[in-house]
Amino acid sequence: MPAPALHAHPHTTGRIMTSTQTSTDAPAASGAAVAPEGSPRPHVETQSGTGRHLSETPVPVIECENVDIYYGGFRAVNDVSLVYGQNEITAMIGPSGCGKSTVLRCLNRMNDLIPGARVTGRVSYHGQGIYDSDVDPIEVRRRIGMVFQKPNPFPKSIYDNIAYGPRVTGMQVESMDDLVEQALRAAALWDEVKDKLKQSAYGLSGGQQQRLCIARTIAVRPEVILMDEPCSALDPIATARIEDLMEDLRKDYTIIIVTHNMQQAARVADRTAFFTAQAAEGTGDRTGQLVEFDLTTKIFSNPADKRTEDYISGRFG
Ligand SMILES: Nc1ncnc2c1ncn2[C@@H]1O[C@H](COP(=O)(O)OP(=O)(O)OP(=O)(O)O)[C@@H](O)[C@H]1O
Numbered sequence: 001m002p003a004p005a006l007h008a009h010p011h012t013t014g015r016i017m018t019s020t021q022t023s024t025d026a027p028a029a030s031g032a033a034v035a036p037e038g039s040p041r042p043h044v045e046t047q048s049g050t051g052r053h054l055s056e057t058p059v060p061v062i063e064c065e066n067v068d069i070y071y072g073g074f075r076a077v078n079d080v081s082l083v084y085g086q087n088e089i090t091a092m093i094g095p096s097g098c099g100k101s102t103v104l105r106c107l108n109r110m111n112d113l114i115p116g117a118r119v120t121g122r123v124s125y126h127g128q129g130i131y132d133s134d135v136d137p138i139e140v141r142r143r144i145g146m147v148f149q150k151p152n153p154f155p156k157s158i159y160d161n162i163a164y165g166p167r168v169t170g171m172q173v174e175s176m177d178d179l180v181e182q183a184l185r186a187a188a189l190w191d192e193v194k195d196k197l198k199q200s201a202y203g204l205s206g207g208q209q210q211r212l213c214i215a216r217t218i219a220v221r222p223e224v225i226l227m228d229e230p231c232s233a234l235d236p237i238a239t240a241r242i243e244d245l246m247e248d249l250r251k252d253y254t255i256i257i258v259t260h261n262m263q264q265a266a267r268v269a270d271r272t273a274f275f276t277a278q279a280a281e282g283t284g285d286r287t288g289q290l291v292e293f294d295l296t297t298k299i300f301s302n303p304a305d306k307r308t309e310d311y312i313s314g315r316f317g
Pocket residue numbers: 071076094095096097098099100101102103114260286288
């Protein structure tokens with residue numbers, strides 16, 4: 001099978017093609033909404049929860065338009081429209097069962113792996129619908145990687161955990177040793193493991209294992225990293241290290257995080273989306289919906305919707 005037409009690069013953008021297409025099939029980045037490389041960012045006028053100056057509206061990398069997500073006949077998420085901005089950290093918060101993880105998983109077609117799961121509406125990556133028929137879901141998941149709640153290293157050495165993705169995806173790699181080192185350095189783990197690369201990943205602490213999983217995600221050179229409560233199994237020190245790491249990674253990646261921890265969202269996220277679940281008339285099924293999406297500062301200091309205010313002030317959820 002030919003290698004994916006798009007050559008791996010942390011900043012690569014463009015069409016996600018089926019593996020049977022060739023590079024000549026691929027126009028350059030469709031990215032109508034994306035500023036060309038080297039062009040100035042849009043008008044800067046506002047500040048995020050992290051103190052960064054941000055444009056009023058995000059530069060889209062992933063966009064959801066009127067997205068509904070079903071598990072069989074149950075509509076878990078209703079009519080979500082949301083833009084995830086380039087080189088930003090976007091947090092999704094809300095009470096249990098409001099559909100945060102469901103939305104996160106639909107951003108890289110991870111829901112495809114759940115029998116009965118179905119997405120309607122449009123999810124696009126640089127303007128291209130990721131559910132379009134000519135799109136290769138494996139390539140989607142390479143570009144848009146995922147880190148899970150519980151660290152899940154493979155039962156392999158530290159080195160082989162990192163090398164696994166590049167090997168199985170047939171990435172052209174000049175030096176696997178260099179790639180492993182770069183990924184471990186990017187995940188702030190290199191100094192702790194450089195003398196035991198051949199040892200089992202299971203010998204690492206939980207926090208180290210989670211940074212290894214981040215390094216493993218980075219190794220296949222994605223552009224976006226999805227994180228589903230990445231710190232919920234970690235102690236406060238390991239959590240702080242992951243939060244610092246996210247801050248570093250934002251320079252090169254777009255990060256989307258689901259978190260139950262509102263303080264964490266306030267600390268790390270540039271923008272925050274608040275979801276809630278509403279009981280449907282008739283069936284009583286609780287369907288998730290997006291209530292409000294804005295700069296993190298605004299969400300936590302002056303939310304537009306009373307439901308957001310009630311949630312962040314601890315009055316419900
Ligand atoms: N694999 C699945 N099959 C069927 N229903 C599911 C599945 N995963 C989630 N759901 C349902 O979809 C709804 C949203 O769940 P989801 O896990 O996305 O919410 P969440 O906001 O991430 O919750 P939590 O914060 O508790 O993790 C819930 O009603 C849940 O029971």
